[in-house]
Amino acid sequence: MAATEDKKKKSIQEICSLSPGGPPRSSNDRSRQDVELIEQGTFEPTEHFYPRVLNAQIHPLVRSFLSLGNNRIIKRYCHLHPEANPAAVAKVLKASTRYFQWGGADLFSTTTDRGQKRFVVVETNSCPSGQKSMPLANEDASESEQAGYRTLLEKSVMPTLRAGKFNGHPLPQGKLAVLYDKNKMEASGYAATLADLTGEPVYLVPCYAEDLHPKVRCREDGVLEICTPPAVTDEFGKACVSMYSDGQESPVWEPVRAALRYVTQRPWTRLPPLTRTLVFNPVLACLAGGRNKMLAAKAYDIYNAEIAHTGLTIHTPETIWDVAKPEVPLWVGRMGGLAVVKVPYANAGQGVWTITHEKELHAFMSIEHRYDRFIVQALIGNNSWSSVSQSGRLYHVGTIPNLKGNIYAADLRFMIGSSPEGFFPVAIYARRARLPLAEKLDTGTNSWDVLGTNLSFKRLDGSWGTETERLLLMDSKDFNRIGVGVDDLIEAYMQTVLSVTAIDGLACKLINSKGQFGMKLFQSLNPDPKLLAELYPTQLNPPLLPVELPNMVDVCHSSSVQVLIETEEERLARELQQDVIRSQPLLVTVFYLGGNWREGFDAINSADHQICCSQRGRGFTAHQCSSLDRQCYLPID
Numbered sequence: 001m002a003a004t005e006d007k008k009k010k011s012i013q014e015i016c017s018l019s020p021g022g023p024p025r026s027s028n029d030r031s032r033q034d035v036e037l038i039e040q041g042t043f044e045p046t047e048h049f050y051p052r053v054l055n056a057q058i059h060p061l062v063r064s065f066l067s068l069g070n071n072r073i074i075k076r077y078c079h080l081h082p083e084a085n086p087a088a089v090a091k092v093l094k095a096s097t098r099y100f101q102w103g104g105a106d107l108f109s110t111t112t113d114r115g116q117k118r119f120v121v122v123e124t125n126s127c128p129s130g131q132k133s134m135p136l137a138n139e140d141a142s143e144s145e146q147a148g149y150r151t152l153l154e155k156s157v158m159p160t161l162r163a164g165k166f167n168g169h170p171l172p173q174g175k176l177a178v179l180y181d182k183n184k185m186e187a188s189g190y191a192a193t194l195a196d197l198t199g200e201p202v203y204l205v206p207c208y209a210e211d212l213h214p215k216v217r218c219r220e221d222g223v224l225e226i227c228t229p230p231a232v233t234d235e236f237g238k239a240c241v242s243m244y245s246d247g248q249e250s251p252v253w254e255p256v257r258a259a260l261r262y263v264t265q266r267p268w269t270r271l272p273p274l275t276r277t278l279v280f281n282p283v284l285a286c287l288a289g290g291r292n293k294m295l296a297a298k299a300y301d302i303y304n305a306e307i308a309h310t311g312l313t314i315h316t317p318e319t320i321w322d323v324a325k326p327e328v329p330l331w332v333g334r335m336g337g338l339a340v341v342k343v344p345y346a347n348a349g350q351g352v353w354t355i356t357h358e359k360e361l362h363a364f365m366s367i368e369h370r371y372d373r374f375i376v377q378a379l380i381g382n383n384s385w386s387s388v389s390q391s392g393r394l395y396h397v398g399t400i401p402n403l404k405g406n407i408y409a410a411d412l413r414f415m416i417g418s419s420p421e422g423f424f425p426v427a428i429y430a431r432r433a434r435l436p437l438a439e440k441l442d443t444g445t446n447s448w449d450v451l452g453t454n455l456s457f458k459r460l461d462g463s464w465g466t467e468t469e470r471l472l473l474m475d476s477k478d479f480n481r482i483g484v485g486v487d488d489l490i491e492a493y494m495q496t497v498l499s500v501t502a503i504d505g506l507a508c509k510l511i512n513s514k515g516q517f518g519m520k521l522f523q524s525l526n527p528d529p530k531l532l533a534e535l536y537p538t539q540l541n542p543p544l545l546p547v548e549l550p551n552m553v554d555v556c557h558s559s560s561v562q563v564l565i566e567t568e569e570e571r572l573a574r575e576l577q578q579d580v581i582r583s584q585p586l587l588v589t590v591f592y593l594g595g596n597w598r599e600g601f602d603a604i605n606s607a608d609h610q611i612c613c614s615q616r617g618r619g620f621t622a623h624q625c626s627s628l629d630r631q632c633y634l635p636i637d
């Protein structure tokens with residue numbers, strides 16, 4: 001039976017790899033990766049976790065952190081941070097994001113010259129890796145073998161799938177899919193788990209940037225389609241391949257109602273920012289900062305200003321954005337000759353240059369880059385060689401010294417999800433650099449070996465490899481080497497939640513009043529012609545949320561405006577005198593038309609729904625803030 005199934009799977013793969021009309025391609029052609037159909041009951045832990053992880057025992061401190069829940073985390077965080085406003089901390093952790101629902105931050109444990117320890121967010125990734133490196137948290141539970149795969153899907157995706165609605169719009173008819181361009185181990189784990197949760201087969205679809213015959217496309221109405229074989233069911237109800245009457249097998253384009261996206265390399269080149277299909281996460285989340293370090297830096301800045309009064313802050317290394325290549329040496333000089341230059345839209349360490357001496361700067365300057373804009377970031381190194389930033393120097397706490405007395409630079413990956421009940425932790429792992437953190441750096445040193453913690457590397461044929469020997473697990477063996485405790489995990493969780501919230505906030509602002517991707521605002525926030533030229537051209541039509549702007553003249557002259565915050569379902573329920581349960585907090589844009597920003601913000605911040613404020617004519621304009629479920633205009637004098 002198993003052999004027959006294997007054969008069936010193979011034949012589906014063979015057919016899918018026949019791209020329409022395409023000639024046969026060489027064996028290392030990436031477009032030969034096949035579409036696969038993943039059935040229920042096919043989750044094999046050995047295929048979705050590193051072998052080391054399968055044999056690992058989670059460290060009791062990590063298990064205890066994972067069992068805390070947001071209420072106890074809020075209590076502990078506020079106890080350790082008397083400056084933080086408890087209501088604001090609770091609000092942040094219990095909020096649900098709108099677009100950026102699954103993120104992972106890379107964090108450094110750092111210390112200042114005065115020994116003040118803090119976690120610093122180096123970057124925030126949309127669709128992050130992490131599942132295959134996380135030991136089982138609960139070996140007794142019946143679904144435990146699917147671990148974080150199930151937690152994330154169950155809490156973040158299934159509520160929307162069960163409701164059949166996303167952001168107030170019904171999902172289209174269609175199949176389920178997982179799109180990927182990397183990390184098939186995790187992508188296939190999600191597909192198998194999703195098949196189990198929905199009781200429906202899931203297409204696992206390669207989505208490579210360089211695919212000459214893409215397997216995914218977007219219809220004008222925003223529905224994604226995938227290139228599948230004319231797969232139907234056999235007499236046993238199992239998926240198989242049908243033949244057309246002339247004996248020709250030809251692929252068909254199937255609409256997709258929901259897709260988990262593990263597409264990490266320039267995803268905006270082959271998917272539009274928003275789609276009618278539920279995409280988890282939409283590409284909008286990547287453009288707003290999830291795969292765009294430039295906009296992420298701006299999002300943190302904007303959000304830090306918004307939450308300044310709550311005692312919460314996202315800690316990041318000082319970052320200079322919109323830097324053109326000729327300016328790079330000036331900014332590196334301003335940071336004391338040590339800095340990190342990043343291509344904002346690359347990942348897996350490919351677009352990052354750690355600069356600690358002239359030769360490294362020269363190496364960066366002599367390369368022809370794909371894009372025109374960079375960010376320059378304060379370098380976090382050792383105490384005698386870290387960038388001088390405006391807030392002083394930060395340096396790596398690093399790993400606990402090994403038997404040779406070596407300390408390594410390390411980072412922590414913290415993956416979280418957003419659910420209707422708020423955020424939750426999903427997976428954590430750490431990575432160390434190749435070489436120990438030297439006391440002094442010679443001018444001949446390749447500083448990447450001392451600072452670079454990425455495990456992935458790109459082979460010459462374009463495929464990816466992983467240096468797992470530098471991976472540090474949350475298990476009883478590695479955890480003590482990382483040198484963090486429960487309070488550190490709480491700190492890292494909080495920083496991750498804040499950075500994801502900041503990027504989600506910017507994503508909301510990138511939707512214009514017509515409910516479409518606000519290209520004008522994006523262009524001005526991200527003035528990089530080469531990036532703009534890469535964007536997938538489709539605009540969602542009809543738009544996601546057509547909103548009618550009220551007549552501004554009337555509103556401006558009224559002394560008060562009634563703010564009615566109610567969904568269509570809630571209105572109906574009210575009329576029928578039924579109870580309604582609001583599954584997600586409503587997002588309300590409030591434009592206040594007078595007074596100052598801070599007063600306006602504070603006045604409306606006390607409401608128990610999420611609000612995005614904007615002051616017309618000052619700083620923000622209406623279309624930057626109008627992505628939300630309702631718009632209200634509130635004159636504040």
Ligand SMILES: Nc1ncnc2c1ncn2[C@@H]1O[C@H](COP(=O)(O)OP(=O)(O)O)[C@@H](O)[C@H]1O
Binds near residue numbers: 352354
């Ligand atoms: N400010 C910094 N100081 C020191 N090292 C850094 C800094 N920023 C990044 N790095 C190193 O470069 C790696 C890659 O940077 P990151 O911003 O996470 O980009 P990527 O998307 O390529 O992973 C990090 O894992 C870290 O090892």
Ligand SMILES: [Mg+2]
Binds near residue numbers: 106123348349
């Ligand atoms: Mg990274």
